[in-house]
Amino acid sequence: MKKFIAISLLSALLLSACDTTDENSSVESSSSSSVSDNSSSTTESSSETESSSAEESSSPAENPPEDLDENSFKAPNGEVLNITDGELIEDDMYKFEHSYIRYTKPIFYNTIDDPDLINWDTMHFSVDFDWSQEADGFFKVKAGDKLENGLTVKSADIYVYPGGFSQSHIEFEGELTLEGIVYRVPEDVYGSYQDEIIFFVDSAKSTNFPAPIGAFDIVGNWWTDEKSKLAFLGDYAEIRLGNYKEMADDFSEVVERGEAAKLKIKVKDLKYKYQNGPGGTLTATLVSFE
Numbered sequence: 264m265k266k267f268i269a270i271s272l273l274s275a276l277l278l279s280a281c282d283t284t285d286e287n288s289s290v291e292s293s294s295s296s297s298v299s300d301n302s303s304s305t306t307e308s309s310s311e312t313e314s315s316s317a318e319e320s321s322s323p324a325e326n327p328p329e330d331l332d333e334n335s336f337k338a339p340n341g342e343v344l345n346i347t348d349g350e351l352i353e354d355d356m357y358k359f360e361h362s363y364i365r366y367t368k369p370i371f372y373n374t375i376d377d378p379d380l381i382n383w384d385t386m387h388f389s390v391d392f393d394w395s396q397e398a399d400g401f402f403k404v405k406a407g408d409k410l411e412n413g414l415t416v417k418s419a420d421i422y423v424y425p426g427g428f429s430q431s432h433i434e435f436e437g438e439l440t441l442e443g444i445v446y447r448v449p450e451d452v453y454g455s456y457q458d459e460i461i462f463f464v465d466s467a468k469s470t471n472f473p474a475p476i477g478a479f480d481i482v483g484n485w486w487t488d489e490k491s492k493l494a495f496l497g498d499y500a501e502i503r504l505g506n507y508k509e510m511a512d513d514f515s516e517v518v519e520r521g522e523a524a525k526l527k528i529k530v531k532d533l534k535y536k537y538q539n540g541p542g543g544t545l546t547a548t549l550v551s552f553e
Contacts, residue, residue: 336427339363339401339476346425355424361405362419362431364473365398367466368482371497373444375525381487381494388485388496398474398482404433412471413437414533421476431476431543435533438550441469442527444495445552447507449488449521458507458520462528464500474499475535475543491521502530503546510549517552528552 331337335345340363349357372390374380381388408416417434443465448455455461463486464472484501487494504510518524530547537543 334425336423338403339365340403342403344423346423349423352422356429357423359421359423360419361403362421362433363401363403363476364433365400365402366470367464367472367474367498367500369467369470369498370483371443371463371465371467371495373463373496373523374492374494375444375523378492380496383489383492386487388494390496401476410435410471410473412439412473414439414473428476429538431535431537433473433475433535435473436531438529438531439472439533440527440529441465441472441502443469443500443525444523445504445518445526445528446486446488446493446495446523447518447520449491456506460504460507460510460518462502462504462526462530463495463497464502466498466500469500472500473533475537475545488521491523493521493523501545502533503544504530504549505546526552 331343334347335343338344344359346357349359352358372380372388377389379389404410404416404419406416406418408419410416414435414437417436419433420431421428422430422432441462441464444463446461446463448457448459448461450457466472482498483496484499485494485496486501517526529550529552531550532546532548534546535543
């Protein structure tokens with residue numbers, strides 16, 4: 264079982280999704296990557312928040328200049344940032360005390376609900392996506408902003424080099440109830456480890472789930488476990504809850520290695536740490552489940 268974020272593997276998935284045959288584009292078991300989709304969202308990411316500061320920060324800049332100088336670039340919400348307005352923290356990296364999020368699109372497929380989601384011989388998904396579109400609907404958040412889902416932004420920072428983003432860190436306070444699938448990783452793989460508990464958020468049922476920048480031009484991720492015949496395909500909402508050994512009281516009779524189960528969970532202390540591209544982690548503390 265392996266998990267990849269390599270460009271070559273992403274290309275393989277995109278080719279297979281478009282029903283293009285390529286003998287060299289096979290996907291190894293238990294793999295993961297990121298893809299694009301233009302599915303419509305049930306929640307407008309620029310909708311009003313409960314605090315006036317969040318409402319103000321959610322609006323994109325008006326009439327951004329078409330030609331940017333070497334110190335300026337467009338943020339995901341359309342506003343123009345000048346790196347010299349940030350805090351120089353090391354070499355040529357600058358820090359800004361805000362970040363950008365969007366709400367996940369209502370995209371979620373899995374082999375628990377649909378065993379024919381994926382052809383395990385060809386590794387082709389049966390759903391037909393338009394992979395050509397980029398993510399959209401980003402808005403700015405900063406410490407103290409309260410989202411309409413009840414979460415409060417505890418801290419938000421981006422780190423940039425001249426020309427673009429490098430990292431995004433966001434922490435939230437408050438609890439969030441989510442539906443989705445809990446999965447127990449059967450063995451060490453790239454980016455995951457044996458007995459890690461991962462929760463795949465069903466973003467079609469869990470509205471207003473925040474997704475950060477990091478891969479701000481990507482909507483979605485996928486995970487396949489060929490041995491266990493499990494596959495998940497949805498928006499970029501994959502929560503790492505911790506190690507099974509530390510959570511045995513919670514999950515001892517829920518999931519064995521390589522197994523998955525549909526659950527409704529309550530989490531707190533959501534934390535994002537994302538780098539430019541598909542890399543990054545989303546962690547949270549489990550409060551309860553049913």
